[in-house]
Amino acid sequence: MTLLSVQDLSVAFGGVRALSDIGFAVGRGEIVGIIGPNGAGKTTLLNTISRLVPVSRGAIHFAGVPITHSSPTDVASLGLGRTFQTSRLFAGMTVLENVMTGLHLRMRSGPFAAAFRTKAMREEEQGAAEKAWEALRYVGMERFADRPATALSFGQQRVVEIARALIGEPVLVLLDEPAVGLSVNRLAELDALLRRINAERGVTLILIEHVLRLVMDVCHRVIVLNSGMKIAEGTPDQVVADPQVIEAYLGSGFDAERLAS
């Protein structure tokens, strides 16, 4: 069943064409990788799907709803979560407060309930804190709950961002280079975490990644972008064997056999 469909999508910034006629579909429960050289338009594609960048032409449907001209808040309330290329944790909050902020749409208390600390508000707040602990435990970061977000290492911040995106119970999460700057051990943890999120929670994932090992390992399907155009799509094995991809992205003389193994 199709969860996200992108049709003939073009995005231009002034005269610069960032994306040209991109089309693909993502089914419920899939893990899809987006790869391509720097400047290929990968982040622009994620930003367009999460409605931070205006669409010039084409259409996007998410969960059966046209979102081509929706606001970021609207798509978030439809169940779209995301993380960013550079950590975007809120610097003035603790790790726990950051994750609790991910529950914004699932909480109801308004300013009056908050100011008077009504019983319903206190219970909701308590529940939110417990859920946030649970989400941090799920990603293995609970021991940092009371730390200021900025005290964490870069890699740790990325993982907390995943917890913050997950706590709102999204159906689709867009991850922009989750593995950047991770050590080998951490990479294996992230690999396992992404599989767990997908298998246990049924969350569909789209990830941009330069660490090909991760892409080859976790992704069911890979889309390759180059200069704003889709040049290939298929299983990881198909894609790295594609001569066009090897030429345009991986460079000539690349040993695809070794990578795929």
Add this chain to the structure above:
Amino acid sequence: MSIGRSMRLVFGNRQFLALLFALLAAMPALANPYVLFVCTLAMLYIVLATGLNILVGYAGQFALANAAMFGIGAYGTALLQVRLGLPYAAAAPGGAVLAMLIGTAITLPALRLSGIYLALSTLAFAMFSQWVLLHWNSVTFGAGGFAVPHLDLSPLPIGPDIGIYYLSWAVSLALVVFAWSLMRSRIGRAFVAVRDGEIAAQALGINLLRTKALAFAISGFYAGAAGALYAPLLGYVSPEGFDLFQMIIQKSMIVVGGMGSVVGSVIGAIVMVAVLEILREFKSTQEIVFGGLLIAFVVWRPRGIVAALQRMPGWDEPLSRYSRPRDIAPQPVPAVADRTSRSEVDSAALAAAERPR
């Protein structure tokens, strides 16, 4: 562990505020009328600084209209009494709500702006409202201002000075507690999220315009409430009390006390009212000292006075934990290969230290 914790004397933000307001409650028994007047002024500035800190410190909206909201609250309250003959009990909430409504309505078009543009557009609004107070003679009595009745609690055996003192005490305590509670809710988190990253906030479903408008409304209400106390305190309102210097006073309070901290607003208000009173004899030096303090704190103590208190173990203010050296996360345990190389480095360092000089 639990016994040790319960036996240890905990001094945190709650204790600090409780002690302060208890002291203020006892003040009329201890102090002369002048000190009492200054304390009333301080409590009123606590309301102003807390409201401004919600907008600027927490929600990160650099607006300069707070002095105008303060003026609208004071004029609204006073005019409702003088022009329409309303009792203070109706005029005061009316003035505060008027400031909130005007503040929100005027800033709504400005909300699409940010940073310096927001500052300029709200400053323009402040100038405009100052002009209205000065020139709309038929309503505002113009530049000379007008007399306002003092607080009258006549059936009760309480004089106007003591009456306005305890009213200010109750209002400032309530509004500080409100602000505190707000910051421990999804609303407070939404404010800080908008301040620290609009893009990430939006991705979490936080509506930027609605959140900013709410911050403007709340801080407008706080400023209006302070204005509603100010009019009967002085028994007189005039436009010059709500000028740019008023804005600088309030701004320096939250910077000196601590941006993004409710307790910081309280501390800043008290400290700066004291400075203001000490310098009252040297009127022309007030602006210089305030400007100097503002710059000094921005440069050398950007987290304000409260940053020193926030280090205390009992202190658990929400949404104001910034990283300090001791919070830096422990590095992940290095892999085996790393560990050998580190022990080699360590032994080399040890050998170097033991080498006779």
